[in-house]
Amino acid sequence: xxxxxxxxxxxxxxxxxxxxxxxxxxxxxxxxxxxxxxxxxxxxxxxxxxxxxxxxxxxxxxxxxxxxxxxxxxxxxxxxxxxxxxxxxxxxxxxxxxxxxxxxxxxxxxxxxxxxxxxxxxxxxxxxxxxxxxxxxxxx
Numbered sequence: 248x249x250x251x252x253x254x255x256x257x258x259x260x261x262x263x264x265x266x267x268x269x270x271x272x273x274x275x276x277x278x279x280x281x282x283x284x285x286x287x288x289x290x291x292x293x294x295x296x297x298x299x300x301x302x303x304x305x306x307x308x309x310x311x312x313x314x315x316x317x318x319x320x321x322x323x324x325x326x327x328x329x330x331x332x333x334x335x336x337x338x339x340x341x342x343x344x345x346x347x348x349x350x351x352x353x354x355x356x357x358x359x360x361x362x363x364x365x366x367x368x369x370x371x372x373x374x375x376x377x378x379x380x381x382x383x384x385x386x387x
Contacts, residue, residue: 252266262275262276264301269288271288276309281305323376324376326339328380342362344359346377353370
């Protein structure tokens with residue numbers, strides 16, 4: 248039998264629990280929140296076995312998340328890499344765009360977002376990821 252519960256992170260604090268076709272969000276991994284999630288999923292919140300299964304799934308998720316953060320660092324919205332000394336490639340949601348300068352203006356970055364099919368509200372995230380890439384590129 249496959250896993251009953253699937254846990255994912257939504258934002259910085261909230262988590263989502265999926266059970267078959269049902270989904271519920273919770274604010275943390277404590278037992279009270281898990282009990283509320285069971286109720287929201289249409290399950291018996293007082294069932295100790297279900298609560299234990301959800302607790303084990305949550306603990307495993309948190310362990311894997313911590314290992315991932317230790318190994319890869321905080322996840323980034325945009326994946327950026329150097330194509331050649333003058334060209335950068337920006338990958339986002341299966342699409343990509345090229346930047347000819349690492350120190351691109353807002354207009355160039357907005358055009359890059361348009362090519363990626365991304366919302367202009369992601370401009371600060373793109374700038375941050377580009378700065379982080381430049382620091383790593385200069386250090387490496």
